[in-house]
Amino acid sequence: MAFEPPRRLVRALGEARRNGADGVDAWLDELPGLVEEAVALRELTVERVQAPGGRSSLVLLVRQFDQTPAVLKLAPPRARPESERAALGHWDGRGAVRLLNPGDTPGVLLLERLHPDLSVRSLPEAKALLEAAGVLRRLWVEPPDGDGHLFETVAERTGRQAEAMRASAEADRQVAPLVDAALAAREELLAASPEARLLHGTFRQSKVLAGERMPWLAVGPDPVVGECAFDLARLVRDRVEDLIAQPSGAATTRRRVKRLAESLDVDQERLRGWTLFRAVESGVRALRVGRPQDAELLLEFAGWL
Template sequence: MAFEPPRRLVQALGESEDWLGQLPKAVQEAADRWELDVERVVAPGGRSSLVLLVRRPDGSSAALKVAPPSASPELERAALEHWDGWGAARVLASWDGALLLERLHLEVSLRSLPEAKALLEAAGTVRRLWVEPPAEHGFETVAERTARQADAMRAFAEPGAASLISAALAARDELTAFSPELLLLHGNFRQGKVLAADRTPWLAVGPEPLVGERAYDLARLVRDRVEDLIATAAGASAARRRVNKLADSLEVNRERLRGWTLFRAVESGTRALAAGRRREGELALEFAGWL
């Protein structure tokens, strides 16, 4: 099957040339296996997988997602199957790194709504995902994932970020000393990961699942639309109010949410800077400085 992978995916996975080279073959094998009619590649798409709009033999619509092993597609499948359509897209079939998913309206995410409405809908969606993980699951914990991230942050060489990194690492050490709960988490929950659907208004996609406390999962949502906050004179106070509002609406401890928001913003910022995405990194670090 001949097609051009989206540029964003190629740039993000440039080191995975072997996988990218095998991508047309993998798509063709999945399409043949499930007798799919491929309509088009979704662009610009994401940085960790290829998504195509397809039709099944009965004419119903679906989405085919193909991801490299580094994206842990089996863990995504396990989480989505455990949720079984409750708050998230439903898995229709899976095979060898490919997921056939319920098709959502990819062009309509919560980012299309006014901010207050988007946060309200996001809170209602993520609440559904916070369930007990399956028995004998293979998901890592928040402590395990953030330990790896902390190592990368310590190795980050730009002196201007040193004080924020130190504060974020201290917050992480305090937060991981005790976890109030071990629930299944989305892992990368934000407005852009919640799409309009037919069987219910909104459903989450693209989990990077792990187990831990709700405050960790909520922390990425706090930073949504950071460019809008940065552009206002009252951005710092608005960011702190958002922490408190989200914490209170979902019965999460304010200080734990603030701490995880700080850690995740600094981790995201330093990772983006290390990858050459300077504007993204600088915005995340400026936001972190407000907390």
């Protein structure tokens, strides 16, 4: 089929290339052929490419041979699609979109159709946080038994991120104090970590879509195994641009940390620490890939913590 990948995806993959990711250009070049093969093999009818779509995968709205609506998702290896497949299979529709092809072609996921243009972010802020937190609670389950699962641990993922953060701090001394604080928080948090759960890994309001069998379901996990506060930390800074614009943004952020921690039985100080680490990591990464405005917002937010 003839199509143009969404500009958001192309731009994000370009950022990944600048951040050292390999194979990005090759996957984009192969994408039309991969789509054609995936559609033909599953006897799908393509309705449209979902735009703006995600930053790590191509999403197509399709119909199966019996006209049941579905979503076809293709992702490069760097997006860890097989880890996503394993997590969705483990959740089996509880709190997350249902996987329709548990043992299919690597890098290709066939998913139940939700309402792709209606996320929990469309709700007023307080209601959106409440609904998102309810979804997150259902996802926090014990990981599969044994050590043979595909999931990174929080320690492993943040370890890789910490190395890049140190390099950024050496190149730009202005961010060094925040990086130092974030790395110190990580060391303290990992020294005594609570019980590990399977986490979404990249949870935020835009990752929670309206569904038919349940009001709200999570999509697009980058799963990781670790403590729940790590997962909740990304939700704390949702709508960061609105927080920064408020005269009382710092106080609102502290209240949000307290409210979310209490609503999900998470230690408030651990949530604050992971929120700091994740905001600084995202901020310095935004600087590395040439998004200075995003970096400024994230680092100002981190300074409030």
